[in-house]
Amino acid sequence: MGGLSKKSSLLKGLATSADILKLDAGTLFFDEKLTGQPRRLPQAIITASAMVDAYNLMGYDAIAIGRQDLSAGLHALQTLATRASFPFLSANLVDTNGSLLFTPFTLIERAGIRIALIGLTGQTNLPGAYSDTVKISPWQHVLPQIVAKISTKSDLVVILSNLSALENREIAEQMADVHLIFQSGVSKQNMRPQLINNTLISQAGHDGRYQGQLTVHWTASQKWQQGETSRLTLQKEYDRLGWMINRVRKKGGPQVVYKDNGANLNAFLKKRARYHELEAEIKKMAQDEKMNTPDPATYSNHFHPLLPSVKDDAAIIRLLKESRQRANKMRRQVAETKRLNGYIGSSACRSCHDPMYLAWSQTAHATSYKTLQDRDQNNNLNCVYCHVTGLDDSTAYLAPSMAGNLRAVGCEACHGPGKEHAANPNLAPPSMTPHPALCINCHTPQRDDNFNYMLDKAKIH
Numbered sequence: 001m002g003g004l005s006k007k008s009s010l011l012k013g014l015a016t017s018a019d020i021l022k023l024d025a026g027t028l029f030f031d032e033k034l035t036g037q038p039r040r041l042p043q044a045i046i047t048a049s050a051m052v053d054a055y056n057l058m059g060y061d062a063i064a065i066g067r068q069d070l071s072a073g074l075h076a077l078q079t080l081a082t083r084a085s086f087p088f089l090s091a092n093l094v095d096t097n098g099s100l101l102f103t104p105f106t107l108i109e110r111a112g113i114r115i116a117l118i119g120l121t122g123q124t125n126l127p128g129a130y131s132d133t134v135k136i137s138p139w140q141h142v143l144p145q146i147v148a149k150i151s152t153k154s155d156l157v158v159i160l161s162n163l164s165a166l167e168n169r170e171i172a173e174q175m176a177d178v179h180l181i182f183q184s185g186v187s188k189q190n191m192r193p194q195l196i197n198n199t200l201i202s203q204a205g206h207d208g209r210y211q212g213q214l215t216v217h218w219t220a221s222q223k224w225q226q227g228e229t230s231r232l233t234l235q236k237e238y239d240r241l242g243w244m245i246n247r248v249r250k251k252g253g254p255q256v257v258y259k260d261n262g263a264n265l266n267a268f269l270k271k272r273a274r275y276h277e278l279e280a281e282i283k284k285m286a287q288d289e290k291m292n293t294p295d296p297a298t299y300s301n302h303f304h305p306l307l308p309s310v311k312d313d314a315a316i317i318r319l320l321k322e323s324r325q326r327a328n329k330m331r332r333q334v335a336e337t338k339r340l341n342g343y344i345g346s347s348a349c350r351s352c353h354d355p356m357y358l359a360w361s362q363t364a365h366a367t368s369y370k371t372l373q374d375r376d377q378n379n380n381l382n383c384v385y386c387h388v389t390g391l392d393d394s395t396a397y398l399a400p401s402m403a404g405n406l407r408a409v410g411c412e413a414c415h416g417p418g419k420e421h422a423a424n425p426n427l428a429p430p431s432m433t434p435h436p437a438l439c440i441n442c443h444t445p446q447r448d449d450n451f452n453y454m455l456d457k458a459k460i461h
């Protein structure tokens, strides 16, 4: 978060900004530690919303979804996606019916080049709660079809990938039509771009201390200039083996030198086979370099450190400050909620809000404590704080002493302590405004894996 204001002014300062493409390969919003920590969720969602606002301001073109971005629940991520003015991409995140949950790819034109951006989410295990509702398809099942479909509509095919470095390599080796892979989350360190076949794999370290800039000169050949380095490495190995083979030959050949040692003879024969392989490979490379690509595409790479001396973007600073204020307000409201003596109980609201009371009393919230009683769990401190009004896991011990009419998810669980308001409605408004993060305090992904604020709030009264 801290680096965002510097990142923003750095991006503003980059030349030819009309031709710039602003991308992120994912794992921006949440981390895995959130899973199993419901108390951190509301705060994390407020922070993530501010990040989306900042990326909107910076004019991002697209980001990919990382597996960890699901740690606050699918719905939280979908809500963030609707807040963003750029797409959240994932071509392989699907529901249990195999239907896509997010935009798989997008086509953008920049500097006269038609660019296809595809998002891929990492395949490693999902945070526990989501594995039942969200699936990650292997890239092999989705990528070939998409690339076949879009290669005619685009000049440059780019993947924003959360997959492992190994999988990204496999894609590069197997899919000639993928030109560029930005990988995320593999290493904390910056890595120099790597060219594999005709795919460039690039990554900036993920601790937010650097802004990676890849400058691409893409040409009609759609072929990267092959680096000299790979041929030189092969040439070195070839020379070394050649020298050794020559020495054996001078001593009378392998049958003589290794006549009492079968194992060494075998090792030698293997090396000789490798020598011939290398010879062919180097010859082919040299030919390719000559024949291919009269006008190769080139790139240069730069990592800009987000040093303290980089100016802060005032608009982003303001945005982050507002977000902190929102989070503080939320914390104050929650702290307020904890003071049980401000509560009066749902029945006291009925005299003035009868229709709401009647509607609420038909819902599961009204019988949430009974649900625990029926299972003999009403004294279980691990359960009771979500099934009553005004407690959280740190105050659950107060449950046995609380008034009977607070033993439900009552009006005040969402509207805040209402004693003052009920006594003097025109002077004291209800103390809390319901907010999606409030519901998620109890409707954690673990307890309710398909919570949807817009749909579910219609069912509460």
Ligand code: HEC
Binding pocket: 344, 345, 346, 348, 349, 350, 351, 352, 353, 411, 412, 415, 417, 418, 419, 421, 422, 423, 425, 426, 429, 430
């Ligand atoms: C003595 C009557 C009375 C009682 C009791 C009462 N309210 Fe109200 N409430 C009002 C009035 C009057 C308003 C303002 C109505 C309006 O502006 O439309 C109001 C407004 C509200 C609003 C809407 C605020 C808004 O911004 O639109 C909520 C929520 C609310 N009350 C919740 C409660 C809860 C929860 C309780 C029980 C703890 C409660 N009320 C008890 C009279 C009462």
Ligand code: HEC
Binding pocket: 364, 365, 367, 368, 369, 371, 372, 385, 386, 387, 388, 389, 390, 409, 413, 414, 434, 435, 438, 439, 440, 441, 442, 443, 453, 456, 457, 458, 459, 460
């Ligand atoms: C204090 C914890 C708590 C808060 C806050 C809370 N809920 Fe609930 N909610 C529950 C519990 C517990 C149940 C299940 C009650 C039962 O079945 O006994 C539930 C059940 C529901 C149900 C019924 C689900 C069903 O399948 O029958 C809906 C809908 C719902 N909540 C929506 C919301 C919304 C929307 C919000 C926020 C505006 C919210 N809840 C806030 C604890 C909470």
Ligand code: HEC
Binding pocket: 038, 371, 372, 375, 377, 380, 382, 383, 384, 385, 386, 387, 441, 442, 443, 444, 447, 448
């Ligand atoms: C973090 C808050 C939270 C805690 C802690 C919690 N619940 Fe719930 N519980 C909920 C919510 C939210 C729902 C509604 C889920 C839904 O709408 O699908 C619910 C629903 C239920 C239901 C009814 C739905 C069903 O699955 O049959 C039962 C029973 C239940 N909880 C029992 C328990 C027990 C027993 C414990 C303690 C071991 C517990 N709960 C702890 C939030 C919580």
Ligand code: HEC
Binding pocket: 346, 349, 350, 353, 356, 357, 358, 360, 365, 409, 410, 411, 412, 413, 414, 415, 434, 435, 457, 460, 461
């Ligand atoms: C689970 C959370 C939850 C519970 C429980 C709950 N409310 Fe609400 N209430 C909300 C939310 C969320 C809204 C705002 C709805 C919206 O945005 O459409 C709301 C809106 C209201 C309003 C304003 C309605 C309007 O149309 O302006 C009143 C009044 C109100 N609630 C009273 C009550 C009373 C009285 C109770 C108990 C009988 C109660 N609420 C229980 C979450 C809750």
